Amino acid sequence: MSNETSFSHINFVAATAEDYEDVMSISGGIYNGMDYLPFKYHAWLKDPQRRTYLAKCEGKVVGFESFILVDDGTTAVLEGLRVAPWMRGRGVAGLIQKFCLDTLQSNYPEVKRVRMTRAENPPASVLAKYKVISSKAVVSVLIPADQLDTTIKLLESRVNNLDKSKNLSVLGAEEILRFFEESKSREDLLPGGLIVQGWHPFGTHKSNLNLLLKQKIVWMYSHLGDSSGLTASSKATTTSGDSQAYLEGFLSLGTPPFPVPLAEGIYRLDIDMFGNDPFYAKVHVLEQLKIGVQALPAGTGLVCLLFADESLRTEVGQLCEGLTPLYVVKEQMILEMEI
Ligand SMILES: CC(C)(COP(=O)(O)OP(=O)(O)OC[C@H]1O[C@@H](n2cnc3c(N)ncnc32)[C@H](O)[C@@H]1OP(=O)(O)O)[C@@H](O)C(=O)NCCC(=O)NCCS
Known part of the structure; x- marks a missing residue:
């Protein structure tokens, strides 16, 4: 699977066990040292209800995002978003999330809503799309x-x-x-x-x-x-x-x-x-x-x-x-x- 985007040099692929080190290499310092992904990465790949994706630029991993299907398959929870420090501020997070949403809409039509958890002060662009539930x-x-x-x-x-x-x-x-x-x-x-x-x-x-x-x-x-x-x-x-x-x-x-x-x-x-x-x-x-x-x-x-x-x-x-x-x-x- 490979989807080209308007960023012609960025494509999205399913994450594999071999990508572990590359994903870790873009994850330094995330969540003040509390990152769960180093521990959960391999289990996430094996979870039949979860899909994990990489954004790649010229063959290098520059982003990661995943979703898990919950609520009887009617909700997707986005989780694990990260972009390589050298690619931040260029819209990659928006692109990989759009890729996930497009994938949900084309491959999982039963999914009616998307949920995510964020810390305080999420970007205004996120609040413009999502409703705060609690x-x-x-x-x-x-x-x-x-x-x-x-x-x-x-x-x-x-x-x-x-x-x-x-x-x-x-x-x-x-x-x-x-x-x-x-x-x-x-x-x-x-x-x-x-x-x-x-x-x-x-x-x-x-x-x-x-x-x-x-x-x-x-x-x-x-x-x-x-x-x-x-x-x-x-x-x-x-x-x-x-x-x-x-x-x-x-x-x-x-x-x-x-x-x-x-x-x-x-x-x-x-x-x-x-x-x-x-x-x-x-x-x-x-x-x-x-x-x-x-x-x-x-x-x-x-x-x-x-x-x-x-x-x-x-x-x-x-x-x-x-x-x-x-x-x-x-x-x-x-x-x-x-x-
Ligand atoms: C937060 C992070 C993923 C943003 O990536 P980025 O590519 O630099 O983001 P940009 O500001 O260039 O991209 C803007 C787009 O990403 C979205 N975005 C930015 N930060 C976001 C966040 N925390 N959650 C969801 N979407 C976010 C914006 O809504 C915007 O989308 P749009 O283009 O559809 O309007 C990146 O700084 C990072 O990896 N930080 C460390 C990990 C982290 O804090 N992850 C937060 C999610 S839990």
């Missing part, structure tokens, strides 16, 4: 290998609401399926009806559940109303003194830690949170972190990326006070466009 606060910290134990102890001392700790359970496949089937829990907890896991926005289609269950994601859920006697409409007082109604329940997804280019022996742990109760948010961060740390190879450290409702930014930040902050992005935005 956004979340991002807090990120670096925990070196020799500080993992003391960090967990520190967070334990800050998470001291026993009632709220009691209501937490790790969900198995059956319970996750039930969560997908209960429209009420979805509507309440998932902004825009989307479950965003490790930067991927999924609708709550059962077909996506299979995709999610293939990964070793840790699903945690806290249900209000059990032993604590709280109900969906219960009110609580925030640290700022305001009275606020909290959503029923709190869900978090911990993506199994994977190595990132930031430094040798540094793994990335994403914790995606759904709900707006700050106490539950703290319990979930702590419990997800404990499980994440158990999955780490000996002697490795973590960058922990926490994604939470914007109203939780301050409280999640307070929980992490004293840890090494690491700026990755400030906000996570989900964008969507009908095609």
